[in-house]
Amino acid sequence: MDAISEDNVQVKLPQFPLPLKYEVKRILGFSITCLVMLIFGIQLQTHNNAVIVQTIPYEASCSIPEGDFEKACEFEATIAEDMVGPVYMYYRITNFYQNHRSFVMYISPPQLDGDDISETKNCMDKMTTGEDNKILVPCGHQGWSYFNDEINVTVSRGAASVCEDISLNSMSVCTNQTNIALDVDKNLHFAASEDFDPEIHTRSKAQYNFEGSLYRGPIEIPELNDESLMVWMRYAATSKFHKLHSIIHHDLQKGDEITISVNNKFDVKHFDGQKEIILSTMGSFGGQHVRLATIFIATASSGLAAIAFLLLTHIFLTFKYQE
Numbered sequence: 033m034d035a036i037s038e039d040n041v042q043v044k045l046p047q048f049p050l051p052l053k054y055e056v057k058r059i060l061g062f063s064i065t066c067l068v069m070l071i072f073g074i075q076l077q078t079h080n081n082a083v084i085v086q087t088i089p090y091e092a093s094c095s096i097p098e099g100d101f102e103k104a105c106e107f108e109a110t111i112a113e114d115m116v117g118p119v120y121m122y123y124r125i126t127n128f129y130q131n132h133r134s135f136v137m138y139i140s141p142p143q144l145d146g147d148d149i150s151e152t153k154n155c156m157d158k159m160t161t162g163e164d165n166k167i168l169v170p171c172g173h174q175g176w177s178y179f180n181d182e183i184n185v186t187v188s189r190g191a192a193s194v195c196e197d198i199s200l201n202s203m204s205v206c207t208n209q210t211n212i213a214l215d216v217d218k219n220l221h222f223a224a225s226e227d228f229d230p231e232i233h234t235r236s237k238a239q240y241n242f243e244g245s246l247y248r249g250p251i252e253i254p255e256l257n258d259e260s261l262m263v264w265m266r267y268a269a270t271s272k273f274h275k276l277h278s279i280i281h282h283d284l285q286k287g288d289e290i291t292i293s294v295n296n297k298f299d300v301k302h303f304d305g306q307k308e309i310i311l312s313t314m315g316s317f318g319g320q321h322v323r324l325a326t327i328f329i330a331t332a333s334s335g336l337a338a339i340a341f342l343l344l345t346h347i348f349l350t351f352k353y354q355e
Contacts, residue, residue: 059339066335073328079315080322084113087124088292088309096299101239101249103296108289115284115313121207122310123179124274127303130174130267134158138172144256144265146223149233159237166234168253174265175253176237182295183207183277183309187288195282207278213262222265224257247302274310284311 086109094105129135138158142148152160155171162168168176184197185206195206235253239246254261263275284290292309300307312319 059343062335063339066332066339068332069328070332070336073325073332076317076321076325076328079317080320080325083315083320084115084311084313085320086112086115086311088290088311090294090296090307090309094294094296095301096296099246101246101297101299104294105296106291106293108291111284111286111288111290111311114286115311117281117283118314119280119282119284120312120314120319121185121277121280122274122312123181123183123277124272124308124310125179125298125300125305126272126307127305128273128300129271130273131269132173135172135174135177135267139174139265140171143170144222145220146225146227146256149225149227162234163236163238164234167232168237169228169233169235170253170256170265174267175261176240176251177248178251178253178261178264179275180251180297181307182297184293185280186291186293187280187282187284188291189285189288194284194288195280206280206282208281209260209278211259212276212278213259214266217262217266218257218259222256222262224255242302245302248299249297274308277309280311 088107088109091105091107094103094107096103138155140151140154142151149169150167152167152171158172159176160168160171186196186198187194187206193204195204197206235255237251237253239250240248260277263277268275290311298307
């Protein structure tokens with residue numbers, strides 16, 4: 033065997049047991065992404081802390097008696113923190129599935145946009161006729177299940193009245209239902225039709241009985257350009273949701289007494305649901321986004337922790353093998 037040439041010199045190369053040396057760009061990009069998410073999550077959480085939210089549950093005295101379809105009631109609450117107007121008032125419903133197939137599928141777009149209010153084919157015979165067997169506008173379960181509680185608000189500060197919905201002075205009215213719907217719904221998806229004929233069409237539906245018991249009382253669906261109907265028909269993704277009812281254009285101070293008078297028509301006991309009134313201020317990101325902030329912070333923190341763990345492991349093993 034020939035002797036090894038003197039030109040052949042054994043070279044000891046540096047050892048990198050983990051290939052992180054060649055992943056600098058990916059690690060840097062992932063780290064920057066996590067940092068951006070963490071910063072945004074912290075900003076969102078700071079925003080959440082600045083938004084004031086107060087929940088006022090419906091009292092048990094508002095429950096609709098068996099066999100009836102409405103109940104007038106009144107309940108009060110004390111404002112817990114100062115709320116600078118406008119204050120947004122929501123209604124929250126639990127255990128109600130607006131994302132059910134019968135809600136999502138059985139609607140008539142030609143009816144909603146005012147092109148052909150007699151078109152009910154898409155509703156597949158689901159709530160297509162109303163009073164006196166006339167064409168129901170809009171057809172389907174979504175319009176028929178419209179949240180029809182009548183809510184009036186009075187706010188008092190000591191002996192003085194801040195606002196009340198029964199006031200004849202428009203400046204003293206508490207709640208306003210103007211501009212509560214999305215612009216895309218107002219401009220594109222909903223329109224009142226001039227072809228509405230009371231002899232053929234109706235927005236009224238008689239009481240509905242299910243398995244021998246009264247499930248829903250008579251319902252008068254608002255016109256298609258009514259913003260409260262637009263808000264309701266933008267169906268929710270989960271069974272617990274809240275929707276904008278109205279806006280209070282007054283400042284509320286800590287200690288103010290708010291009285292909510294309700295003609296309760298939307299019965300929730302048949303599906304074991306609950307109803308609440310929510311008062312909320314707004315910030316630069318809208319209302320509170322607690323879950324979104326948690327997701328951003330948790331995801332970013334987990335990513336940065338994983339990067340730190342890999343880098344420390346890489347450094348430890350590199351020095352170990354080099355030694």
